[in-house]
Amino acid sequence: EVQLVESGGGLVQPGRSLRLSCAASGFSFDDYAMHWVRQAPGKGLEWVSGISWNSVTIAYADSVKGRFTISRDNAKKFLYLQMNSLRAEDTALYYCVKVILISRGAVAGSFDYWGQGTLVTVSS
């Protein structure tokens, strides 16, 4: 059974940093691209960032480019999101998402499994 378990969320002041983690199990983690998607309270889904299986291809939404860094550890089966210079508008539930099997060099595709999310609140 595929499981994605996020952690690391919490309350943080504007301008500070936070690192999210996602523990993956139930599938061959190093075969798949992975992504982060967020959902602000009462709002829709917003794509944040994605990373290919070998970390060679990485993509970011314009709203987080230059502030957030995605990474992965295939040996530990973990996905990470380092969030710096946080703003109030980054307040959201952050989901770890698996991509359906795609060509090895690609980063984007249909999402087929979602975690339950970890809540990040940016407020003074």
Next chain:
Amino acid sequence: QFVLTQSPSASASLGASVKLTCTLSSGHSSYAIAWHQQQPEKGPRYLMKLNVDGSHSKGDGIPDRFSGSSSGTERYLTISSLQSEDEADYYCQTWGTDIVVFGGGTKLTVL
């Protein structure tokens, strides 16, 4: 600009069928999409990947009541024999080389 457009809301009666629409922006008629369901207070759940020819592959455990179809820039999700648990937000998703796009979501009410 790469955009997916969904109607904000839809409603249908218990036991009836409903067809939700996701429209790709001009110039993107060849793109596949995915449909995701988000029940109240829950995380999203993958329903299916829908190709431009209307073929689709569903996620684990998705009932036969859920089906997809395509026409031009429109991608559809049809839910038949509506049940109360189908009341949810439905999002379409597509992707390019280094970008992922979501539609704004459709809130489905089962009457």
